[in-house]
Amino acid sequence: MPRRRTHPVQSAILLLLTAAIFVVDAFTRLDTAIAVMYVVVLLLASPVWPRRYTFALGAVCGLLTMGAYVVAHGLHVAPSPAGRALVSIAAIAITTWLVLQRQQATDRLRQREQALRRSQAFLAGAQRLSRTGSFGIRVPDGAMVWSEEAARIFGYAGDAAPDMERVLAHTLPEDRALVSAALRRTLACEGHIDVAHRLLLPDGTIRHVHVLAEASYDADGRCEYLGAVTDVTARVEAEQELHASHVQLAHAARVSMLGELAASVAHEVNQPLTAIVANAQAGRRWLGRAQPDIAEALAALDGIVQASERAGQVVRRIRALARRTEPEHVALDLNALVQDTVELLQRELDRRPLALRVELAPGLAPVMGDRIELQQVLINLVMNALQAMDGLPDNRLELRTRQDDGMARVSVRDSGPGIADADGARLFEPFFSTKADGMGLGLPICRSIIARHGGRIAARSTPPGSTFSFDLPIHQEALLHEQQSDALP
Numbered sequence: 228m229p230r231r232r233t234h235p236v237q238s239a240i241l242l243l244l245t246a247a248i249f250v251v252d253a254f255t256r257l258d259t260a261i262a263v264m265y266v267v268v269l270l271l272a273s274p275v276w277p278r279r280y281t282f283a284l285g286a287v288c289g290l291l292t293m294g295a296y297v298v299a300h301g302l303h304v305a306p307s308p309a310g311r312a313l314v315s316i317a318a319i320a321i322t323t324w325l326v327l328q329r330q331q332a333t334d335r336l337r338q339r340e341q342a343l344r345r346s347q348a349f350l351a352g353a354q355r356l357s358r359t360g361s362f363g364i365r366v367p368d369g370a371m372v373w374s375e376e377a378a379r380i381f382g383y384a385g386d387a388a389p390d391m392e393r394v395l396a397h398t399l400p401e402d403r404a405l406v407s408a409a410l411r412r413t414l415a416c417e418g419h420i421d422v423a424h425r426l427l428l429p430d431g432t433i434r435h436v437h438v439l440a441e442a443s444y445d446a447d448g449r450c451e452y453l454g455a456v457t458d459v460t461a462r463v464e465a466e467q468e469l470h471a472s473h474v475q476l477a478h479a480a481r482v483s484m485l486g487e488l489a490a491s492v493a494h495e496v497n498q499p500l501t502a503i504v505a506n507a508q509a510g511r512r513w514l515g516r517a518q519p520d521i522a523e524a525l526a527a528l529d530g531i532v533q534a535s536e537r538a539g540q541v542v543r544r545i546r547a548l549a550r551r552t553e554p555e556h557v558a559l560d561l562n563a564l565v566q567d568t569v570e571l572l573q574r575e576l577d578r579r580p581l582a583l584r585v586e587l588a589p590g591l592a593p594v595m596g597d598r599i600e601l602q603q604v605l606i607n608l609v610m611n612a613l614q615a616m617d618g619l620p621d622n623r624l625e626l627r628t629r630q631d632d633g634m635a636r637v638s639v640r641d642s643g644p645g646i647a648d649a650d651g652a653r654l655f656e657p658f659f660s661t662k663a664d665g666m667g668l669g670l671p672i673c674r675s676i677i678a679r680h681g682g683r684i685a686a687r688s689t690p691p692g693s694t695f696s697f698d699l700p701i702h703q704e705a706l707l708h709e710q711q712s713d714a715l716p
Contacts, residue, residue, distance in 0.1 A: 230427040245288065248685065253295035253524045262315030273326045275541045281330060284374040289316050296552045316550075358458035364440070366416050366450040380436060382428040399425040399433065409438070409691045416442050416450040423459070435463040499538035506530035550716055556680075558593040558702050559601065561628050561635055568605045569626070575613060581622035588629045594699040596612030596680045600700075604684075608639040608695045611669065615693070616642030623692075630701065634682075638696035654686050673697070 245268050252261035267286035270286055296312045347653055360377025364370070375385030382397045399405050402424035420440040425433055438455025510527030514518040530535045569576070569585060576583055609624070618623040625640040646654070655674045670686075677684045682699040 241272050249291045249295055253298040260311040260315050262295065262312060265319050269322045270328050273330060278327055278330045281326055285319055288319045292316050301625055328360055360456050362454050362456060364413055364452040367414055369414055379458050380456055382426060397426045397428060399427045413452050420454065434458060435460045440592050448619050501532040502534035503531050505682055556595050559596050560593055561637055562587040562591050564602055565626055565628060567639060568602055573607055579613060581624055584625045586627045591628055591630055591635060592701045594635050595702050596699060600676045604676055604697060605637060607669045607673055612639050612641035616641055619643060634698040635701055636696055636698045637693055640689055640692060640694040642692040645690060646686060646693045
């Protein structure tokens with residue numbers, strides 16, 4: 228309960244006034260209800276003294292009234308003075324009760340005000356800590372209110388009057404169309420608002436914000452939006468830094484993988500170079516005859532051109548894997564990606580005694596993704612399968628694609644030792660490896676790449692070996708076209 232401040236001077240005056248009323252009432256012959264003046268004392272004491280003192284004052288005033296009657300008239304009953312004394316006591320009692328009720332109501336109001344101030348202070352503190360401000364928009368006139376934290380987030384002083392022009396003024400020009408569309412929806416009261424955009428502050432810094440708002444209706448059906456704006460700059464910058472780290476790590480893994488595939492790379496380049504030398508020697512022989520065979524020489528030259536193009540393709544493919552670039556998501560044919568990967572790893576496949584089986588789903592819809600990153604995942608899974616089967620008899624490797632329920636799947640199955648029960652749950656953990664010389668980064672990188680593509684990767688035992696697969700969402704335009712085709716009679 229709030230404590231009232233004591234006022235010594237006013238308290239002294241009240242006591243003196245009480246004493247003066249008693250003296251006048253007891254020792255003068257005024258034929259009036261002097262004791263009624265105690266009511267004035269109680270009213271003056273109301274804002275000065277706490278309730279218990281006021282109650283005591285009322286009791287004292289009642290006793291003083293009776294004491295003054297005894298002093299002035301003795302113990303016998305004088306009808307007229309006794310009536311005035313009873314009226315005074317009744318007035319004092321009623322006034323005391325009313326004053327106590329007023330003080331109680333005032334104390335409750337002060338408690339509520341203090342609780343409200345505490346709540347506002349807690350809310351303001353919580354908003355500062357969480358970097359979240361609140362706001363309200365009245366429909367259809369667009370009148371706005373916002374908290375101090377909301378004003379700060381939008382780059383204004385806490386006492387700045389909010390309006391939509393201020394919001395748009397600090398919105399990044401590239402995002403103004405998005406914010407304007409959200410404001411139009413708000414003024415039309417068209418349901419939930421969920422917008423993420425950027426602010427360009429006067430000092431040139433960029434701030435990322437996330438705005439959520441819900442419509443509410445009063446008893447008259449009038450619409451008003453209540454919402455929150457959160458400064459998510461720190462989270463967005465952390466995500467961007469994490470993304471950059473993922474790109475760097477994936478690039479390092481690709482370079483390391485190319486080192487492991489050095490023999491395959493040399494083989495891929497050596498084949499077209501050998502063909503170029505052979506065709507050049509053949510062309511020279513055809514032209515060196517007594518009667519040059521132009522047709523055969525031209526055929527040899529065509530062979531040189533084809534082998535050169537093949538060598539160029541191999542070099543471009545290797546350079547693409549080694550290059551560090553930002554992922555570029557485009558429509559991809561996973562069947563072509565599997566075939567290209569098999570060609571790139573042909574040397575690794577040929578030097579091992581194994582049976583290769585490739586089953587590609589006909590008419591597989593394209594997916595949206597980065598070709599280099601997805602090929603890195605597939606190469607990693609194939610190389611893991613090949614290494615798992617090293618030294619084992621009757622090796623089999625199966626690569627499959629299929630489409631199901633809006634997802635395209637690529638699976639790699641081997642006939643190796645399979646996955647131990649204790650290792651199954653940890654395969655995609657960073658730095659966990661079942662290989663003696665493994666770093667434990669290949670599969671975690673694969674998982675992060677597939678996750679950034681909106682897909683999922685999984686591993687399971689399929690005796691006598693294991694199967695690793697990843698699913699990617701089918702490109703929406705391709706999926707829509709497929710649904711329209713199925714709907715046609």
